[in-house]
Amino acid sequence: MPSRSNDPVEQALRRGAAEVIEAVVAVAASNPVVLIDGRAGAGKTTLSRMVAANWPVAGRPQLIALDSLYPGWDGLDAGAERALHDILRPHARGLLSTWRRWDWEDEVEAEAYAVTPALGVILEGCGALNAASARLADVRVWVESPAPSRKRRALDRDGDGFRPHWDRWAAQEERHLQRDDPRALATLTVAIP
Known part of the structure; x- marks a missing residue:
C-alpha cells in the first residue's frame, strides 16, 4: 500500500493496514476475525x-x-457485549447470526444485519478487545494515538454531536482500558500521530 502523501497520519495508517493484512495472511484461515x-x-x-x-x-x-451497536452515549460496555453475543460467538461456532443497528437519533434498535460464518469479520470500535473477544479473534489490534490528536480528529469528524459527550465517553473508555487492558491483549499495535 504505497503512499505518495507526506501526511504522517496517512502514512501511519497505510503502514498499519499493511501490517494487519500481513497478519491476516499469516493466519491462513478462510474466515479470519480481526478486532x-x-x-x-x-x-x-x-x-x-x-x-x-x-x-x-x-x-x-x-x-x-x-x-452501530452501542445503545447510546453510555453504551460502550453494552455494545461490546452485544458484539460478543450476536457476532463473535456465533461466527466462531460456524453459525449464521444477526445483529441490530442502534438508531442514535430515535434511540431504538433498527434494522438487522446478517453475519455469515463463511466470511471474515472486521470488528472495530472501543471495547472490541477484551478477554472474551480475544479468544475468538485471529488478529487483535490496538490503535494508539496521543489524546490531543485523537480529540481533534474525533471532533472534526463528529463535531457538535460528540462534543458534549466527549468526557462521558472518555470515562467509559478509561474503565475499559483499566478493566480489560486491550493493549496487552493485542497481537499488533498501530501508532498514529
Missing part, C-alpha cells in the same frame, strides 16, 4: 476500511463498527 480497538479518534475506522479494501482472503470481509 480493532482504540480510543475515540485514534484512527480505528479509517484503518479498518483500509484493511477491508485490501482484504487478502477470498470473499469480502464483514466490516462492523461498534458505533
Whole structure:
C-alpha cells in the first residue's frame, strides 16, 4: 500500500493496514476475525476500511463498527457485549447470526444485519478487545494515538454531536482500558500521530 502523501497520519495508517493484512495472511484461515480497538479518534475506522479494501482472503470481509451497536452515549460496555453475543460467538461456532443497528437519533434498535460464518469479520470500535473477544479473534489490534490528536480528529469528524459527550465517553473508555487492558491483549499495535 504505497503512499505518495507526506501526511504522517496517512502514512501511519497505510503502514498499519499493511501490517494487519500481513497478519491476516499469516493466519491462513478462510474466515479470519480481526478486532480493532482504540480510543475515540485514534484512527480505528479509517484503518479498518483500509484493511477491508485490501482484504487478502477470498470473499469480502464483514466490516462492523461498534458505533452501530452501542445503545447510546453510555453504551460502550453494552455494545461490546452485544458484539460478543450476536457476532463473535456465533461466527466462531460456524453459525449464521444477526445483529441490530442502534438508531442514535430515535434511540431504538433498527434494522438487522446478517453475519455469515463463511466470511471474515472486521470488528472495530472501543471495547472490541477484551478477554472474551480475544479468544475468538485471529488478529487483535490496538490503535494508539496521543489524546490531543485523537480529540481533534474525533471532533472534526463528529463535531457538535460528540462534543458534549466527549468526557462521558472518555470515562467509559478509561474503565475499559483499566478493566480489560486491550493493549496487552493485542497481537499488533498501530501508532498514529
